Amino acid sequence: DEVLRSETVRTLQFAPDDVSQPLLRQVANDETAAVDLRADAAIGLASAAARGTADENTLDLLATWLSGENETLRDESLRAMRGVLQPTERIKQAYAAVARSLIEEEMSDTERHELADHVALNLIARGKEVPEMELQTFRWQRPATAEGWAKLLDAKGDAAAGRRVFFHPHGPGCYKCHTVHGRGGNVGPDLSNAGRLVREKLVESILEPSKEIAPQFTTWSLVTAAGKVHTGMIVHEDEGRTVVGDVEGKTTTLQTIDIVERVAQRTSTMPEKLTDRMTVGEFRDLLAFLESLR
Numbered sequence: 001d002e003v004l005r006s007e008t009v010r011t012l013q014f015a016p017d018d019v020s021q022p023l024l025r026q027v028a029n030d031e032t033a034a035v036d037l038r039a040d041a042a043i044g045l046a047s048a049a050a051r052g053t054a055d056e057n058t059l060d061l062l063a064t065w066l067s068g069e070n071e072t073l074r075d076e077s078l079r080a081m082r083g084v085l086q087p088t089e090r091i092k093q094a095y096a097a098v099a100r101s102l103i104e105e106e107m108s109d110t111e112r113h114e115l116a117d118h119v120a121l122n123l124i125a126r127g128k129e130v131p132e133m134e135l136q137t138f139r140w141q142r143p144a145t146a147e148g149w150a151k152l153l154d155a156k157g158d159a160a161a162g163r164r165v166f167f168h169p170h171g172p173g174c175y176k177c178h179t180v181h182g183r184g185g186n187v188g189p190d191l192s193n194a195g196r197l198v199r200e201k202l203v204e205s206i207l208e209p210s211k212e213i214a215p216q217f218t219t220w221s222l223v224t225a226a227g228k229v230h231t232g233m234i235v236h237e238d239e240g241r242t243v244v245g246d247v248e249g250k251t252t253t254l255q256t257i258d259i260v261e262r263v264a265q266r267t268s269t270m271p272e273k274l275t276d277r278m279t280v281g282e283f284r285d286l287l288a289f290l291e292s293l294r
Helices: 002-012 017-028 035-051 056-066 071-081 089-104 109-125 146-152 159-167 199-207 280-291
Strands: 219-224 229-238 241-245 251-255 259-264
Touching: 002 017, 002 035, 017 035, 017 056, 035 056, 035 071, 035 159, 056 071, 056 089, 071 089, 071 109, 071 159, 089 109, 109 280, 146 199, 159 280, 199 280, 219 241, 229 251
Parallel strands: none
Antiparallel strands: 219 229, 219 259, 229 241, 241 251
C-alpha cells in the first residue's frame, strides 16, 4: 500500500539509527520506487549524517546521488551534505564535480542560481568561505525588501519538495517547533491548516517573524530563584509546572513557584534570517507546501 509505505518512511525519519538506517537505505536504493518516496527516505539518512552516525553505506548512497542524473535525488544529497562535516573522498570528488558543472556545463539561469545556492550552503555549513568570483556571482541575489522577495518567489513551487524542506534537519528547521498532521514540535502554532492564510502573510511570517505575534505565542524571559534565565514561549503551564520552548524547539520544565520574574519580549521565538538557511528554490517549495495545507 503506497500510503502506508510513505507514512512508514516518514515515521522512520525520527527512529533510532540502528532501526531506521537499513530500512531507509533499502527504500532509497529502490529504483522501482517513486522518486518522492526515495527522497523522503533521504531525510532520515540526512538526520544520521547530521549526528555523525551515518555509516559508510549511507555516505556512499549520497555520493551516488550527488553524481547522478536525477535532479531531485541530487538536490536531496546536496541538502544532506550540509550535515556531513567530514565527507569521504568519494563525496569530495562528487561534490567537486557538481561545483565544476556551474562553470563548465550549459544550464538555465534558474538552474545555475539554485545549484550555486546549494553549493554555497554546503560550504557555509562546514565553516568554509564562499569563493567570490567562482561561486558567489552565480547565486541568487537576495532581495532587501518584502516586495522584492514576493517577485522572486512568484514562480511555482513543488509542495512535495516543500514538505521535505519543512521536515529536513538541514533547512529552516520548521518541524522543530511546528506540527503538521501530527508530526513535529509543539512550541509554535500547529500549521496543519496554514493554507488558509494568504500567501503574503505566509511570506511575511518567514521574513519578519517578530512583526506580528499572537498573544499566546509571546516570547518570555523567565528568571528563577537560582538566578537562571530561560527565554522562550510558554508551551504549557499547569499543576505547578511551566514548560518553556526555545528557538530550537527544545522544552524545559520549570517549577512555577521557582519563577521570580517574567518579562515579555518583543521578538518572536521563531529565528530571524530563515532565508539564509534555504536556497530560493527551497523557499518557493516550502511556500507551496504550506499553501497546500487546508
